[in-house]
Amino acid sequence: MFFSFLAELREAKVPVSLREYLTLMEAMQKRVAAFDIEEFYFLARTALVKDERHLDRFDRVFGHCFKGIETPADPKTAIPDEWLRKLAERFLTEEEKQQIEALGGWEKLMETLRQRLAEQRSRHQGGSKWIGTAGTSPFGAYGYNPEGVRIGQQEGRNRSAVKVWDRHEFRNLDDTVELGTRNIKLALRRLRQFAREGAAEELDLGGTVKSTAHNAGWLDLKLVPERRNAVKLLLFLDVGGSMDDHIRICEELFSAARSEFKHLIHFYFHNCIYDSVWRDSRRRHVEQVPVMELIRTYDRSYRIVLVGDASMSPYEIEKEGGSVERWNDEPGEVWLRRLFEAYPRAVWLNPVPEKYWTGTASIGMIRRISEDRMFPLTLDGVDRAMRRLKRRG
Amino acid sequence: MRRFEGTDTYVATQDLRVAVNAAIALERPLLVKGEPGTGKTILAHEVARGIAKNLITWHIKSTTKAQQGLYEYDAVSRLRDGQLGDERVHDIANYIVPGKLWEAFEATEAPVLLIDEIDKADIEFPNDLLLELDRMEFYVYETRRTIQARHRPIVIITSNNEKELPDAFLRRCFFHYIRFPDRETMQQIIDVHFPDLKHELVHEALTIFYDIRQAPGLKKKPSTSELLDWIKLLLVEDISPEVLRTRDPGKLIPPLHGALLKNEEDVHLFERLAFLHRRERGGA
Numbered sequence: 031m032f033f034s035f036l037a038e039l040r041e042a043k044v045p046v047s048l049r050e051y052l053t054l055m056e057a058m059q060k061r062v063a064a065f066d067i068e069e070f071y072f073l074a075r076t077a078l079v080k081d082e083r084h085l086d087r088f089d090r091v092f093g094h095c096f097k098g099i100e101t102p103a104d105p106k107t108a109i110p111d112e113w114l115r116k117l118a119e120r121f122l123t124e125e126e127k128q129q130i131e132a133l134g135g136w137e138k139l140m141e142t143l144r145q146r147l148a149e150q151r152s153r154h155q156g157g158s159k160w161i162g163t164a165g166t167s168p169f170g171a172y173g174y175n176p177e178g179v180r181i182g183q184q185e186g187r188n189r190s191a192v193k194v195w196d197r198h199e200f201r202n203l204d205d206t207v208e209l210g211t212r213n214i215k216l217a218l219r220r221l222r223q224f225a226r227e228g229a230a231e232e233l234d235l236g237g238t239v240k241s242t243a244h245n246a247g248w249l250d251l252k253l254v255p256e257r258r259n260a261v262k263l264l265l266f267l268d269v270g271g272s273m274d275d276h277i278r279i280c281e282e283l284f285s286a287a288r289s290e291f292k293h294l295i296h297f298y299f300h301n302c303i304y305d306s307v308w309r310d311s312r313r314r315h316v317e318q319v320p321v322m323e324l325i326r327t328y329d330r331s332y333r334i335v336l337v338g339d340a341s342m343s344p345y346e347i348e349k350e351g352g353s354v355e356r357w358n359d360e361p362g363e364v365w366l367r368r369l370f371e372a373y374p375r376a377v378w379l380n381p382v383p384e385k386y387w388t389g390t391a392s393i394g395m396i397r398r399i400s401e402d403r404m405f406p407l408t409l410d411g412v413d414r415a416m417r418r419l420k421r422r423g
Numbered sequence: 424m425r426r427f428e429g430t431d432t433y434v435a436t437q438d439l440r441v442a443v444n445a446a447i448a449l450e451r452p453l454l455v456k457g458e459p460g461t462g463k464t465i466l467a468h469e470v471a472r473g474i475a476k477n478l479i480t481w482h483i484k485s486t487t488k489a490q491q492g493l494y495e496y497d498a499v500s501r502l503r504d505g506q507l508g509d510e511r512v513h514d515i516a517n518y519i520v521p522g523k524l525w526e527a528f529e530a531t532e533a534p535v536l537l538i539d540e541i542d543k544a545d546i547e548f549p550n551d552l553l554l555e556l557d558r559m560e561f562y563v564y565e566t567r568r569t570i571q572a573r574h575r576p577i578v579i580i581t582s583n584n585e586k587e588l589p590d591a592f593l594r595r596c597f598f599h600y601i602r603f604p605d606r607e608t609m610q611q612i613i614d615v616h617f618p619d620l621k622h623e624l625v626h627e628a629l630t631i632f633y634d635i636r637q638a639p640g641l642k643k644k645p646s647t648s649e650l651l652d653w654i655k656l657l658l659v660e661d662i663s664p665e666v667l668r669t670r671d672p673g674k675l676i677p678p679l680h681g682a683l684l685k686n687e688e689d690v691h692l693f694e695r696l697a698f699l700h701r702r703e704r705g706g707a
Contacts, residue, residue: 049594053449062445072441080593082456082600231486233499249503256486289546289587316639 035095042091044084053077067096232256262293264328264373266307268338269298276381279407280337283379287335295328301342302362302396303369304353321365325372333375333419337407339382340396347395366399376400377415381407425474433462433469434604434611442599443470452538452556452578454593457601460646463581466601467537470579477534479576481523483544489551492524492538493561493570516566524555525570533574542582549592557595604647606633616651617658627667628654631677635684638696645683653682 032054039046054077063069071092079088230253237252244250265287267280287294297307297319306318345352347362370376378396380387384406387393397404405415427443429435435443443466446453455463471478481492497518504512511517521529527536541549555561559572580596582588604612606629613625628650636644645653656679657667666678677683684690 045590047594053451053597057445057449060448062448063441068437069441072438073445075438076442076445076453076597076599080454080590080596080598085600249499249506251499285587 032095035091038091038095039078039088042087044079044087044091046078050078050080071096230255261291262328262332263287263291263295264324264332264334265294265296266303266334266336266338267296267298268301268336270300272339272341273381276339276407279381283337283407283412293332297324299338300353300355301338302346302353303336303365304355304358304362305360305365321369325368330373332373334369334373334377335415335419336376336378338378338380340378340380340393340404341382341390342392344391344395347392347399363395363399366396370400375419375421376403377418378404379407379411379415380404384411427470427473430469430473432615433465433473434608434615435466435469436604436608439466439599439601442597446579446597447474447577449597450575450577452580452596454580454582454588454596454598455601456582456584456598458603458644458646459583460648461601461603462647463601464537464539467535467539467579467581470577471535474535474577476532476577477530478537479523479527479530479534480537480539482539483541483548485543485545487544487548489544489548489555490522492522492552493555494522494525494563495520496565519563519565524552524561527576528559528570528572530576531573534576536576536578538578538580540583541580542584542588546589549588553591553595609647609650612647613651613654617654620654620658621664623664624657624662624667625654627664628657631667632683635677635693638693641684641689641692642686643684643689645685649683649685653679656682 032051036046036051054074057063057073057077058070063073074092075085075088079085232254234252234254237254238250241250241252242248265284267284273280284296297309299307303321305322306320307324308318310317342354343352346354347366350359350361351357352361378400380393382390382393387397387404393404403415403418405411405418427435427440427447429440442453445451455466457463467480468478470476496515497520501512501515501518523536527534556578559575560569562569609629609632610625613620613629617625632645632650632653635641660679662678680690680693684693
């Protein structure tokens with residue numbers, strides 16, 4: 031039963047094992063989902079998927095296996111289709127049809143709708159023309175226009191099973207990070223620096239013995255705070271351009287680092303550090319963080335890790351205005367030196383294999399600026415970098 | 424075994440109901456994730472209420488060890504009793520303090536056990552509980568006794584995604600991700616919490632709420648619990664729907680925004696956005 035479904039899930043890199051499959055079978059046997067495709071979908075999802083990042087992939091495979099539909103290649107084209115299909119389900123009473131006449135008749139309405147769908151490419155809310163929610167356009171949901179056509183907000187819209195997994199609601203959660211991060215985590219653990227902070231709740235054996243002896247043999251307990259990892263880390267990730275080849279390993283590193291450090295703050299940059307970096311790679315032009323502000327905010331006790339291939343034109347490092355993104359008043363070298371000066375414990379991790387480093391001039395330049403603190407982004411390299419980060423200067 | 428169908432104070436979507444019922448029927452733990460404030464912890468309370476079981480909660484902190492859930496050996500009390508010559512000192516069992524898991528295993532009727540925010544603990548924490556959650560038994564070394572669950576408790580585990588959970592642990596659980604509710608579900612949730620609320624007010628409040636959630640760059644997006652708080656405030660202050668609707672240019676941000684925006688930077692950001700929005704409108 032469902033062997034091909036399981037095989038396809040595994041092919042789509044949803045980590046399903048025999049154990050989950052047997053769980054699903056057991057649940058089927060116990061009639062948790064009784065003869066209802068939608069319940070079966072929910073059951074299969076709760077039993078087989080263990081991480082929200084895989085939900086979208088699961089939805090695609092499920093749709094493919096149980097409907098025979100093609101996986102939508104371009105997510106943009108899939109949305110208007112969905113809306114049109116919901117429209118077709120619209121059940122109209124005579125009264126409602128008369129209301130529609132107010133806008134020039136059903137045909138006219140559908141025609142206008144089709145046109146607007148063609149013009150509109152994204153979801154929309156508010157406004158008075160576009161299709162979406164909460165607007166006053168005749169199309170969309172929750173609007174004020176009495177002739178309005180509701181799209182996708184009908185009661186009982188769960189009735190048709192296909193829609194649930196065709197909605198692709200979990201697309202945003204799929205960041206395609208493989209779970210092979212444990213090795214990197216172990217390497218990052220080298221950077222543990224334990225410090226006693228917080229409430230005293232651990233028995234201090236030596237102290238207790240000493241103090242009990244002082245107390246003529248009557249027990250006198252001494253407590254100390256527990257040891258915790260007190261390392262604080264700023265992570266700078268190069269995005270875009272030549273870094274595209276290394277996305278996977280960078281995501282693994284990031285994913286491992288996120289779970290290993292309590293104080294981890296990440297920023298993105300492009301090629302070289304200039305006067306500002308950004309927090310969210312999709313909103314890079316909107317939400318910039320000035321590097322000076324960053325230096326003021328995070329003190330010297332933070333360690334920094336820069337991840338980038340350092341492969342660029344030498345001008346991008348040594349000339350003002352060399353940035354490929356926009357005009358920079360001071361050259362990248364100045365900003366890099368400023369950063370290395372502000373944070374004495376810093377390393378640069380490079381996903382380009384070490385043996386090719388001599389072939390690119392800019393890599394040599396950054397190695398010089400960083401005083402040879404560049405390490406390859408391999409397990410061994412991360413290990414060496416973490417040792418280096420423990421040392422001062 | 425009774426099925427969970429939601430309660431009069433909790434709106435459970437169909438996918439959530441299926442997940443909970445699967446966990447109940449197969450006696451496996453259910454791992455619940457989702458944005459903060461979407462009702463993960465409340466779920467366990469409502470499941471317990473919905474199927475009329477006792478609830479045992481175990482809140483996890485960064486210092487919690489797996490062993491603490493099983494039992495703890497209170498060596499310090501025993502040392503003190505030894506010094507004072509108390510008779511109890513001869514039986515080590517007097518100093519074994521049962522943890523939450525033990526409590527759940529010993530219950531006469533299968534309870535609901537909530538392990539809250541499992542991701543707060545050390546990375547090895549879930550691994551240390553594998554066998555205990557799988558076989559529902561553990562061994563007490565000090566008394567050489569095996570504690571076995573009389574009835575397998577219904578285990579609900581919540582996580583905020585601060586750390587990745589190990590695969591071996593995940594394989595033993597059912598998983599459910601509580602998605603942020605859409606407008607329709609949100610309306611139901613509000614209806615459940617404030618049954619007599621004026622329809623218009625809810626409508627206006629929801630419009631503003633979803634507008635705020637869509638504002639780019641918010642540090643902390645308001646969630647369901649914050650919306651409910653805000654509506655409660657609107658009711659107490661007796662703010663009318665008209666006030667919410669007429670976006671008075673003098674007041675750029677919604678009234679009583681303190682319940683929704685928890686961060687001064689967000690408030691600033693929102694003021695800026697509202698200002699831009701108003702200017703756009705003025706120009707158009």
